[in-house]
Amino acid sequence: MSQEKNVCSMGKQSIELKTPVYIRESASIVGTKEGQGPLAELFDMIGEDDMFGCDSWEEAESSLQKDAVFLALNKAGMKKEEIRYIFAGDLLGQSIASSFGLASYEIPLIGMYGACSTCGLTLSMGAMAVSGGFAEHVLCVTSSHFASAEKEFRFPLGYGNQRPLSASWTVTGSGAFLLSGDKGTKARAKITGITTGKIMDYGLKDSQNMGACMAPAACDTIYNNLKDFGRKPSDYDKIITGDLGTVGQHALLDLLNEKDVDIAGQHMDCGIEIYDAKEQDTHAGGSGCGCSAVTLSAYILKKIEEGVWKRVLFVPTGALLSKTSFNEGQTVPGIAHGVVIEAIGEGEA
Amino acid sequence: MSQEKNVCSMGKQSIELKTPVYIRESASIVGTKEGQGPLAELFDMIGEDDMFGCDSWEEAESSLQKDAVFLALNKAGMKKEEIRYIFAGDLLGQSIASSFGLASYEIPLIGMYGACSTCGLTLSMGAMAVSGGFAEHVLCVTSSHFASAEKEFRFPLGYGNQRPLSASWTVTGSGAFLLSGDKGTKARAKITGITTGKIMDYGLKDSQNMGACMAPAACDTIYNNLKDFGRKPSDYDKIITGDLGTVGQHALLDLLNEKDVDIAGQHMDCGIEIYDAKEQDTHAGGSGCGCSAVTLSAYILKKIEEGVWKRVLFVPTGALLSKTSFNEGQTVPGIAHGVVIEAIGEGEA
Numbered sequence: 001m002s003q004e005k006n007v008c009s010m011g012k013q014s015i016e017l018k019t020p021v022y023i024r025e026s027a028s029i030v031g032t033k034e035g036q037g038p039l040a041e042l043f044d045m046i047g048e049d050d051m052f053g054c055d056s057w058e059e060a061e062s063s064l065q066k067d068a069v070f071l072a073l074n075k076a077g078m079k080k081e082e083i084r085y086i087f088a089g090d091l092l093g094q095s096i097a098s099s100f101g102l103a104s105y106e107i108p109l110i111g112m113y114g115a116c117s118t119c120g121l122t123l124s125m126g127a128m129a130v131s132g133g134f135a136e137h138v139l140c141v142t143s144s145h146f147a148s149a150e151k152e153f154r155f156p157l158g159y160g161n162q163r164p165l166s167a168s169w170t171v172t173g174s175g176a177f178l179l180s181g182d183k184g185t186k187a188r189a190k191i192t193g194i195t196t197g198k199i200m201d202y203g204l205k206d207s208q209n210m211g212a213c214m215a216p217a218a219c220d221t222i223y224n225n226l227k228d229f230g231r232k233p234s235d236y237d238k239i240i241t242g243d244l245g246t247v248g249q250h251a252l253l254d255l256l257n258e259k260d261v262d263i264a265g266q267h268m269d270c271g272i273e274i275y276d277a278k279e280q281d282t283h284a285g286g287s288g289c290g291c292s293a294v295t296l297s298a299y300i301l302k303k304i305e306e307g308v309w310k311r312v313l314f315v316p317t318g319a320l321l322s323k324t325s326f327n328e329g330q331t332v333p334g335i336a337h338g339v340v341i342e343a344i345g346e347g348e349a
Numbered sequence: 350m351s352q353e354k355n356v357c358s359m360g361k362q363s364i365e366l367k368t369p370v371y372i373r374e375s376a377s378i379v380g381t382k383e384g385q386g387p388l389a390e391l392f393d394m395i396g397e398d399d400m401f402g403c404d405s406w407e408e409a410e411s412s413l414q415k416d417a418v419f420l421a422l423n424k425a426g427m428k429k430e431e432i433r434y435i436f437a438g439d440l441l442g443q444s445i446a447s448s449f450g451l452a453s454y455e456i457p458l459i460g461m462y463g464a465c466s467t468c469g470l471t472l473s474m475g476a477m478a479v480s481g482g483f484a485e486h487v488l489c490v491t492s493s494h495f496a497s498a499e500k501e502f503r504f505p506l507g508y509g510n511q512r513p514l515s516a517s518w519t520v521t522g523s524g525a526f527l528l529s530g531d532k533g534t535k536a537r538a539k540i541t542g543i544t545t546g547k548i549m550d551y552g553l554k555d556s557q558n559m560g561a562c563m564a565p566a567a568c569d570t571i572y573n574n575l576k577d578f579g580r581k582p583s584d585y586d587k588i589i590t591g592d593l594g595t596v597g598q599h600a601l602l603d604l605l606n607e608k609d610v611d612i613a614g615q616h617m618d619c620g621i622e623i624y625d626a627k628e629q630d631t632h633a634g635g636s637g638c639g640c641s642a643v644t645l646s647a648y649i650l651k652k653i654e655e656g657v658w659k660r661v662l663f664v665p666t667g668a669l670l671s672k673t674s675f676n677e678g679q680t681v682p683g684i685a686h687g688v689v690i691e692a693i694g695e696g697e698a
Binding site: 013015056058059085089091092093094095096099100102103106107108109110111112113114115121124125128129131132133134151152196197198199201320321322323324325328330333335 | 362364405407408434438440441442443444445448449451452455456457458459460461462463464470473474477478480481482483500501545546547548550669670671672673674677679682684
């Protein structure tokens with residue numbers, strides 16, 4: 001593998017990958033509600049019910065990760081033995097969806113946590129591992145499940161508690177991505193840059209308005225990405241956040257406007273795309289580690305493959321709360337991890 | 350920075366770092382019980398009480414991470430602006446000790462989860478980031494706190510529940526490590542290899558005997574490290590697990606004996622070293638993300654600096670359970686992440 005030195009410049013928050021990393025294949029699997037939404041036809045698999053044949057919501061979420069990895073390997077025609085690392089994470093305490101979902105693959109596991117930004121984090125570190133020459137092929141997988149997330153963060157579903165309009169709906173789904181140093185016979189897209197997020201805390205405490213809590217982090221990551229790469233918003237066909245939803249989208253556009261950056265023409269949010277909020281009563285939009293992952297696999301990469309978009313900035317967003325921190329009156333800090341994804345050029349080696 | 354290509358060989362679980370990564374500085378901070386143990390004199394800071402001036406156990410744990418990072422930066426004479434990434438993790442749900450402890454540093458954060466093996470995981474990925482040319486300096490920090498861990502995983506402290514002799518005592522402490530591509534005026538040691546762990550699940554379900562649950566993972570990582578590097582146990586001055594304790598140590602030696610590997614002469618366990626189990630009533634030994642981290646910083650690196658040990662295999666061990674998985678009757682899978690740490694040679698550039 002030829003390898004140019006990767007660029008790390010002091011004072012910058014981004015890395016330019018001199019050796020691009022190919023997203024060789026990917027897979028998405030979702031639950032029933034996502035299977036009734038606007039992206040339904042694009043997902044690889046839609047569950048018949050949200051238990052996925054398991055005995056608990058947590059096991060169901062584990063099976064989503066297991067199946068997403070299986071599908072991605074299968075589509076790529078690769079065996080698990082060819083994968084050097086799995087970078088994985090989820091929203092549950094101690095990341096049990098990943099641990100129990102991935103054990104049977106017997107692949108070295110790098111557990112990651114960035115709340116709903118974890119898809120961006122796993123792609124970032126997976127790309128570094130490949131570009132740095134530490135791995136030929138890696139898998140990146142994240143998941144979320146509406147019912148396990150409600151239990152983990154909010155109220156038992158049986159309570160039937162009311163949700164404010166600023167609340168988001170956790171996506172039931174998992175997306176898996178196979179990253180490689182060479183693109184093989186074909187690849188879906190390539191990763192050319194990374195902007196790793198900092199924790200941003202504006203002091204908001206409303207866990208039912210996570211869009212607003214995460215918007216400052218999305219703003220910071222997008223702003224630094226543009227600055228570090230010397231780009232303007234229109235250098236991207238889309239700037240895609242993970243799960244800000246409608247409330248967070250307003251906050252993000254306002255915050256960037258204060259910095260004289262206008263991304264209104266480019267901005268898209270996976271949480272807004274994945275549901276028909278009015279028809280499906282999902283309020284501000286979708287959220288969860290699975291939201292950006294399945295939207296990337298099913299929708300964004302498809303647009304890139306079709307040549308509709310040449311270069312996008314993918315910025316999954318996470319709210320770094322737990323029920324303990326919330327109950328103790330803490331704020332809800334946010335983080336957002338940016339990944340530059342580009343189309344593969346004609347005849348590119 | 351000159352850079353040889355890093356070695357990643359198919360079928361192997363280990364990476365040899367052709368560009369070694371220096372542990373430029375480190376720091377350890379512990380609670381009162383650790384400050385009464387056999388390693389007391391070696392820690393950089395011992396808290397006067399285990400609240401560390403905070404209002405909750407979780408905030409206390411966050412302050413441990415904050416202080417450990419501050420001390421490590423201070424000892425190295427470096428500013429936070431010089432650090433490209435913090436690799437961090439802890440045991441609490443959604444890693445809140447890290448999120449709330451590290452926010453004020455405004456350094457791009459890579460959140461990691463490997464239960465009590467997280468120190469090994471952060472050192473592994475931090476070393477990859479530096480060796481791959483993605484960063485000049487990174488920080489790796491992990492923590493645990495006896496009281497926040499009991500609340501997270503077991504019973505409220507006020508219950509005064511009895512502990513079986515196989516139970517371990519979660520260390521209150523945090524260790525931070527500053528990794529760099531160049532060793533500056535001096536460095537404590539260097540990282541030359543990584544063996545990333547797989548999830549190992551022998552079906553054990555006893556969360557009060559985590560040593561036994563984690564021993565298969567430690568066995569697998571140590572076995573593969575020896576195989577991949579073509580080494581025998583005596584090629585290491587010490588093979589150091591994180592927190593197997595006395596019960597897990599027996600299991601580990603037995604499991605390796607079954608594979609015709611005898612590490613009885615080299616094995617050491619941070620959980621056994623950190624307390625005087627009889628005097629301090631800690632039963633099987635210490636545990637937690639902080640256990641291996643503070644022992645590495647205070648004790649292991651000191652022995653390496655003094656030339657007593659030339660090369661050690663450091664293998665923090667983690668039990669991948671949550672209270673939810675435990676209550677749902679799941680097993681307790683283990684994972685162990687190995688890092689080869691060597692003394693810096695005379696006159697090494």
